[in-house]
Amino acid sequence: xxxxxxxxxxxxxxxxxxxxxxxxxxxxxxxxxxxxxxxxxxxxxxxxxxxxxxxxxxxxxxxxxxxxxxxxxxxxxxxxxxxxxxxxxxxxxxxxxxxxxxxxxxxxxxxxxxxxxxxxxxxxxxxxxxxxxxxxxxxxxxxxxxxxxxxxxxxxxxxxxxxxxxxxxxxxxxxxxxxxxxxxxxxxxxxxxxxxxxxxxxxxxxxxxxxxxxxxxxxxxxxxxxxxxxxxxxxxx
Amino acid sequence: xxxxxxxxxxxxxxxxxxxxxxxxxxxxxxxxxxxxxxxxxxxxxxxxxxxxxxxxxxxxxxxxxxxxxxxxxxxxxxxxxxxxxxxxxxxxxxxxxxxxxxxxxxxxxxxxxxxxxxxxxxxxxxxxxxxxxxxxxxxxxxxxxxxxxxxxxxxxxxxxxxxxxxxxxxxxxxxxxxxxxxxxxxxxxxxxxxxxxxxxxxxxxxxxxxxxxxxxxxxxxxxxxxxxxxxxxxxxxxxxxxxxxxxxxxxxxxxxxxxxxxxxxxxxxxxxxxxxxxxxxxxxxxxxxxxxxxxxxxxxxxxxxxxxxxxxxxxxxxxxxxxxxxxxxxxxxxxxxxxxxxxxxxxxxxxxxxxxxxxxxxxxxxxxxxxxxxxxxxxxxxxxxxxxxxxxxxxxxxxxxxxxxxxx
Ligand SMILES: Nc1ncnc2c1ncn2[C@@H]1O[C@H](COP(=O)(O)OP(=O)(O)OP(=O)(O)O)[C@@H](O)[C@H]1O
Ligand SMILES: [Mg+2]
Numbered sequence: 001x002x003x004x005x006x007x008x009x010x011x012x013x014x015x016x017x018x019x020x021x022x023x024x025x026x027x028x029x030x031x032x033x034x035x036x037x038x039x040x041x042x043x044x045x046x047x048x049x050x051x052x053x054x055x056x057x058x059x060x061x062x063x064x065x066x067x068x069x070x071x072x073x074x075x076x077x078x079x080x081x082x083x084x085x086x087x088x089x090x091x092x093x094x095x096x097x098x099x100x101x102x103x104x105x106x107x108x109x110x111x112x113x114x115x116x117x118x119x120x121x122x123x124x125x126x127x128x129x130x131x132x133x134x135x136x137x138x139x140x141x142x143x144x145x146x147x148x149x150x151x152x153x154x155x156x157x158x159x160x161x162x163x164x165x166x167x168x169x170x171x172x173x174x175x176x177x178x179x180x181x182x183x184x185x186x187x188x189x190x191x192x193x194x195x196x197x198x199x200x201x202x203x204x205x206x207x208x209x210x211x212x213x214x215x216x217x218x219x220x221x222x223x224x225x226x227x228x229x230x231x232x233x234x235x236x237x
Numbered sequence: 238x239x240x241x242x243x244x245x246x247x248x249x250x251x252x253x254x255x256x257x258x259x260x261x262x263x264x265x266x267x268x269x270x271x272x273x274x275x276x277x278x279x280x281x282x283x284x285x286x287x288x289x290x291x292x293x294x295x296x297x298x299x300x301x302x303x304x305x306x307x308x309x310x311x312x313x314x315x316x317x318x319x320x321x322x323x324x325x326x327x328x329x330x331x332x333x334x335x336x337x338x339x340x341x342x343x344x345x346x347x348x349x350x351x352x353x354x355x356x357x358x359x360x361x362x363x364x365x366x367x368x369x370x371x372x373x374x375x376x377x378x379x380x381x382x383x384x385x386x387x388x389x390x391x392x393x394x395x396x397x398x399x400x401x402x403x404x405x406x407x408x409x410x411x412x413x414x415x416x417x418x419x420x421x422x423x424x425x426x427x428x429x430x431x432x433x434x435x436x437x438x439x440x441x442x443x444x445x446x447x448x449x450x451x452x453x454x455x456x457x458x459x460x461x462x463x464x465x466x467x468x469x470x471x472x473x474x475x476x477x478x479x480x481x482x483x484x485x486x487x488x489x490x491x492x493x494x495x496x497x498x499x500x501x502x503x504x505x506x507x508x509x510x511x512x513x514x515x516x517x518x519x520x521x522x523x524x525x526x527x528x529x530x531x532x533x534x535x536x537x538x539x540x541x542x543x544x545x546x547x548x549x550x551x552x553x554x555x556x557x558x559x560x561x562x563x564x565x566x567x568x569x570x571x572x573x574x575x576x577x578x579x580x581x582x583x584x585x586x587x588x589x590x591x592x593x594x595x596x597x598x599x600x601x602x603x604x605x606x607x608x609x610x611x612x613x614x615x616x617x618x619x620x621x622x623x624x625x626x627x628x629x630x631x632x633x634x635x636x637x638x639x640x641x642x643x644x645x
Contacts (some may be wrong), residue, residue, distance in 0.1 A: 057558060057638045085560020096555045096642065100253060112242050113560040139459050157559065 004165055004196050005054065010063035012049050017122040023049040025219040031198060037192040038207035040121050041216030047200045051169045054198065055088055056080045067163050089158025091168035095150045102224045104129065104138035107156045114161060128156040132186060136154045147181035155186060168199040172206050184209040245572040258577060261541045264534020265581030265621060266588065269525035269614050273589025276610040278596065281603035283513055290509045294370040296472050297505040298479055300465040304505050319499060319566040321460040328467060329491060332481035334474040339366035340462030344447045348442055357398050358441040360416055361449025366521035367470050377409040392420040396428040420444060450625040475504055482546030485612040507571025535625040542574050542629035553633050554641030567634040574626020575619055582613040582618025586611055
């Protein structure tokens with residue numbers, strides 16, 4: 001198994017005026033291909049900050065980040081955009097779909113930026129919607145879908161470019177428990193198809209779907225343990 | 238990201254805020270409509286002037302009795318010589334830069350045909366006049382040199398006179414009376430339209446010069462002409478001709494230094510050129526006013542685009558998170574701005590053209606909508622979009638993905 005992600009001594013310092021706040025204090029861990037990792041920890045412990053760095057939306061103040069063998073630190077904004085587009089899929093707590101836009105076009109959107117032509121885009125978007133159990137809902141606008149359905153659309157969008165990694169920051173945070181369970185079952189089945197997933201959550205029963213649990217406190221990792229039999233062995237660096 | 242998709246996204250964004258998009262466009266619509274209408278009216282005016290210049294004939298100098306300084310005419314008073322047929326002949330023969338010259342007389346009189354009568358301008362002329370003014374007959378024949386020499390009682394009618402005296406009848410060979418003298422109509426002149434001064438050039442009857450001098454004038458000097466119309470050999474020789482005529486007539490009329498000349502020359506094309514220039518200056522001025530409204534419209538676009546960028550910060554964040562590059566975002570907002578101004582431009586062009594047509598209908602003022610002005614207006618509206626859309630679009634493209642995603 002090769003490492004999809006290697007973090008080495010990652011720190012992130014926020015500067016507000018003359019105040020400095022170190023949200024991440026030297027984080028190091030690796031994630032293998034095919035893993036399903038849950039990140040837990042108290043509010044403000046640095047989980048989202050870490051996810052933003054993993055997602056190439058933010059840069060660490062210091063430390064090294066290798067994604068799929070690539071040193072992300074040396075890339076320019078356009079290259080980072082290309083990585084977000086091709087190697088990563090995002091699922092957010094607030095879904096982050098485009099309003100007044102049909103589901104299928106939301107799913108297509110990453111392909112628009114990878115220069116895939118319209119026919120192919122539509123074909124792949126419909127397939128992705130079917131994969132998340134939303135066949136027949138492609139024409140519905142965001143506002144015509146339930147929260148759980150919206151999150152499925154977001155997952156379909158994350159899947160569409162066959163990413164190496166799906167990053168989900170509190171994907172069930174806005175959903176009730178039964179819908180949460182459906183979404184988690186979907187994640188589990190995607191993981192069983194070989195997709196690597198890193199997910200932030202506050203809920204233990206949600207985290208229970210993952211094979212490995214990393215816990216943050218005050219910008220540090222305080223525990224990293226295997227929890228499920230389905231997951232391959234995690235290897236803390 | 239392909240252009241079609243970019244256009245689709247931009248159109249959707251404009252559609253979501255239909256009223257706002259329309260109001261934003263309004264400045265551009267008004268500006269472009271004004272530009273098009275102004276240019277159409279201006280071009281129409283220049284066109285008319287150009288036509289009038291052509292209707293007078295090219296390279297014309299007018300020699301009239303009296304002096305420019307006093308303004309009045311000194312017809313035969315105080316023993317001073319006025320212009321005569323001999324002067325005309327001398328100008329023709331002795332001025333090398335002159336191609337043709339025709340002496341003319343003018344008087345106004347009733348023309349009677351049967352029980353119809355019509356008051357019109359009676360001009361005495363020689364065959365050269367019709368050559369200079371490039372004015373052929375449409376039926377019958379023109380006035381010949383023999384008509385002039387023999388003071389024949391023949392006449393040519395302008396179209397307006399024909400319409401008023403003869404209606405649909407053929408006037409050739411018919412007899413009309415001018416000041417009780419019977420004249421045979423030998424020809425009808427081609428329609429000329431309005432002169433630069435706005436008079437109807439077709440409302441005239443032409444008779445041989447000699448006939449006019451002898452039969453229609455009560456002057457004690459029957460050799461007198463009212464004006465000489467001269468054509469220079471070329472445009473380059475206009476000034477030279479004027480000089481030659483002046484010195485010849487000074488000599489013939491014994492005008493020495495210090496004495497006021499009893500004639501004056503006028504270069505017609507010059508007068509018309511000035512008229513044309515002032516009409517051009519006018520349309521330029523109106524165009525400038527219209528461009529100001531375009532700039533104001535452009536600022537409106539910039540304002541709304543800035544609001545739109547702020548409103549859609551989250552959308553920008555989403556697009557960036559899933560792989561949009563800065564240039565994709567820049568292009569998206571630029572496309573939106575340019576689409577706004579171009580749609581506004583097209584509506585403006587249609588409105589402006591329609592307005593110009595209505596003006597020309599109602600005020601009977603000729604307008605000319607040139608392909609050039611439409612093209613310029615179209616690209617100008619696009620340019621306004623590019624210019625005023627750039628700053629908001631750059632602001633959108635410069636957003637940080639996380640900040641944009643977090644924006645509430
Ligand atoms: N842009 C920023 N500027 C300044 N401080 C920030 C910024 N982003 C995050 N922080 C700070 O960093 C710390 C970690 O924030 P982060 O969002 O990573 O927490 P979290 O673990 O995701 O919490 P939660 O569970 O509530 O989402 C917080 O104390 C937060 O105030
Ligand atoms: Mg968080």
